[in-house]
Amino acid sequence: MNLHLFLLCLLLAFGLLSVMARSLLLAGISLAAASVSLTLVLFEMNAPWAGVFELSVCAGLITVLFVSTVSVVRREEQFIAENRLRFYSLPFFLAVFGMAFWLFAEPLTRALVPAVPPQVQINVGTTLWQLRWGDLLGQLCVFVAGALAINAFFRNKNNA
Amino acid sequence: MVTSLPYFAFIAVPALAALACPFAARIKPRYADILANTALAVGLLTALSFIPEIAKPLTLQAWNMGTGLSVFNNDVFSLLMLITVYMVALCTAFYSIFHEMPDGRRGVWNALILVCAAAMCGVAAARDFFTLYVFVEVTAVASYALIAFEDRRESTEGALKYFFLTAPASTFIVLGVALLMLYTGGTSFGHLAQAMSSSGAGDSAVAIILGVMACGFMVKAGLVPFHGWTPDAYQSAPAPVSALLSGVVTKAAGVYALIRIALALRVIYPAHAANAVGQALMFFGALSIVIGALGAVYQRDFKRMLAFSSISQVGYIVLAAGAGTPLALAGALFHLFNHATFKTALFLNSAAVEKQTGTTDMRKLGGLEARMPWTALTSNIAILSTAGIPPLSGFWSKLIIIVALWKAGLQSYAAIAIFASVLTLAYFILMQSRVFFGKTPEHLAKVSEARAGMLLPPILLAAVMIAIGFYFPLLFSNLVEPAAKAFL
Amino acid sequence: MLENMLPNLYLNWFFAALLVFSGIYCMLVSRNLLRLIIGVELLSKAAILALVACGQAMGNLGLAQSIAITMIVLEVVVVAVGLGLVVRAYRQTGSVDMWKFDRLKG
Structure with missing residues (x-):
């Protein structure tokens, strides 16, 4: 359980980093790291097949594609004047959203779980x-x- | 006797033809055109040949509750969608024979149209929300490529907007599928129906599941709060692709699933949509009707005006689907088919105008009736049909929708539908007078009629509109009523 | 068994919702097309997490995993085509700034 929570936090942290990183290369790499953490989460949840696919396809293939695209457009992307403050304020908004969602999460999930008969595992x-x-x-x-x-x-x- | 449609062939044949297309084009570029048209024409004829078999057994279940091994479903609605897909795709492929492009690209172009058609058949065939989503995504990938096919900035811009606005929608669809799986133990339409008929406490759960999913599909259908991408994509796409997009792609990607959701709602809310999702569908449908029609009045570009008109007409379909009575659902399906015929004809005509005059800006056009009589004639028929003038096909479908809304006790929505239909006539008369009527400006004096081959698809579609209009009483008793009964 | 799974389900859905929020925030705030693609990526990660969490909670991981695999395959193709569009836009305009794309107006 604690391991699970730790891995989820890792996933979220890398996700945040990929949004907030100034350099697109760093963003792409942290996206790959987020993929690897998601893979670990999936393994921990007993879903190895999805994990293997996530690792090979998302962490591998997409990262390669993304990084090569970044290297193509690299010269230009720094000329886009973006307001960094907006990106850095993501954790704040995320925290607000998280607290609001936490209030809804339990009744929401409670409403959505019916008494499904135990399924035949295939x-x-x-x-x-x-x-x-x-x-x-x-x-x-x-x-x-x-x-x-x-x-x-x-x-x-x-x-x- | 319930005949099972050979869906596998309907999907696999165009897909295989798509694989073969680039190689055929390498031998001779025109072989790709021939291959695509043959594959789609054979598909259309096969699909048409199933009409008598599907329509006759009235006991046919519109809602297949079975959760057996079969992957595909089998009802009137799927067949109608299949015919629409093949019809519009064939018109597009036939038209693009005359569309100018470098010879080296014909193979890929035709292959993309074929893949798009195959994927939309998959949407029509799916009996499971996730399979439906998979094929919706394939359709989307093919559409991005088709929109951005020509090397122009505008096209890329339209495709990018389409991409970035519909990609989050996919996530919402998958989240909805995940909730559905959690709640019912499966993802098929049958699972949903079972859960709905057996659920005691499940009202809010069902509303959440379907609401999340419907949000995603509404973006893909281009309904009003989420319509940002629609006019841009339609305007910037190569001309035949606009016809394909408006005729079937948005319907296959969004409207079809919304109607499926409305069908699911019928299981527990038989009389009218008394639940949140049905009301939301009706609300957004009515909003799209009005905003789309109002937006169309202010457009200066021919294709952009047609795009706003599409938003408005899709609104009619969704409004009727949300109302959810059997008659309204039958009207929605009928209007879906009719809209495919008249909007395809109009977009193909706009393509002809663009080709002959070099522009779609309505300020530079005018008086084309004398120069391009056939284009003007077919456009007029399509316009009158869209605006709901008797005895053309559009009149009957709008009439069914309005009567159904009135009978369901939704008088205000019926009034909106009537009012917007007047508005439709208004902006189309505006368009007529700017493009086809009036004096021919001097720079258009040398414009000639489009080639006979380019005129053929609009003429055939206009013939379909007139024929459906005149034979409607016959059709009503043979096709629409059975369809409505099947939804009972 | 189901009751044991529930806390896990809350947690997974909570994190999936946070990821969805981050992805949409990223897409709303940024002008850079590549950052928009990062947002799309985060959204689909959230969807995969949610799918597998639901499968675990209802006790049929086989179904959830097979759906997740298809989802991952779709995601890679969609992202590849999206990156292709971005590169094409870059070649045409020399920029990946979304604000440079303003030719289509009503």
Whole structure:
């Protein structure tokens, strides 16, 4: 329980850092760290499959993509004059929101938990392949769509 | 006999064709066009051939309670959505044969349209909120690419706005799905219906779950408080894509799910929407009708005006869905189909105008009726249908919606619907007089009519509007009434 | 068993809500398109946390995990396309400042 709380705090801390960091590179790296903490949370919650995916895809792939994009636009992003105070005041607003939400959290969750009969545990593979193959079809479609989209954005220079 | 639709084929065939498209284009760019059009036309004909089989057995359940192994559902609503998707996608693909672009990009363009169509079929086929969300997201990814397809700043801007306003909406949909899973032990429509019919204490829970989800879907549908992205995306997208976006993408991504939610509400609130979510849907629907129509009056750009008109018409659909009586739901579905026909025709005509005159700014247009008679004629039919002039199709669907609202005891909403329909006529007359009627300015004197192929989709759609209008009594007894009964 | 899980559920949902708030705050406050993408990322992290927490509380982690996996796959494609859009915008305008995008007006 305490470990769980600690990991959640770690996740939130890295999330905050990624919003508040002045340098985008640091923000991207702390986003990756947040992903790793989420992975640990998922492992701790007995959800290893989701954890593995989170680690490899979010912490790995997205970080690579993000950091490479940052390196492309790096020269320009410093010219955007942003009011840093707004970012630094996030913890304050977050605290206010957190307190307000805490008041609602318990009755809210209490209202939402019905007496669900204990479910039959089905493992991830069976669920995904036999009950949710529509989602797998969707995943295939999204890969096709993503590949085509990237192609549409970046191949036109060669052909036009 | 209840026939099961071959949804897998409806999704997989366009997706496979999309994979093949870039390779076909490498042999010869025009092969991609042929491939896309063939795939979509075959799909449309197949879907149409299921009408008699689906419509006849009136015992068909509109609400499949089963939670068995089958992934896809099977009802009138899905079939209607499927036909709409294929119809608009085919018009778009056919139109884009004549849309100018570098030859090297035709493959990707057609492939994106096909993927978009496949994903929207997935939305229509889903019987589970999460599967629905997955396909909504695929549709969105394909739409970002289609909007930003041409290398212009405006297009990228429209796509970015679409992206950043709808991405948070996805999160809310997933949070809603998570709550639904927690509360009912599953994510399918059937689980929701079961939970609703059996829940004693669950009123607030159901309102929270559906409210969170409906928020997300309302952003994706472009309803009024969340409509910031709609006009920009429609205006900046390449012309055929605007037709696709307005005709089906926003409907598949948002309105369809909202109607599904309204159907779920019917399980425990049979007579009228006495609950928070139904009232919220009606409120935002009515707000969209009015704000969309008022916004359209002030637009100077042809496409932007059509975009605001779309917001207003989507408002009609959601208002009727929120009212939730069988007649209102049937009216919502009917209007959804009709809106797809007339808005596709109008956007394709705006594309023709843009191509022939080089602008969509209404201050620079005028008197095009003499120069482009067919475009003007089909636009007029579509406009009159949108404004609800008898005997065109739009009249009947609006009539059903208004009568249903009145019967459900929602007189004020019915009055809003009537009032906005007058407003619709007003801004369209404004548009007519600026674009098609009046004297032809000198710089437009040499404008000629668009090519025959570009005129074909609007003419066919106008024919559909007129045919539905005249055969409506027949259709009503054969299709709309059974659909309404199926919702009982 | 269910009752034991409940405190955990509160906690997870509380943190998910905080993450949602941070993400939306980030998207509202910033003008930099890349920061907006960070906001989108935080939102989807919150969604994954909420999904798995709900699955744990109702006792069917298999379902929750399979949904979360699909969600993660979707997220990566959406973010990749979003980054592609940002790079394209940068190439066209030489900037990733959202305020530079003001061509479309009614």
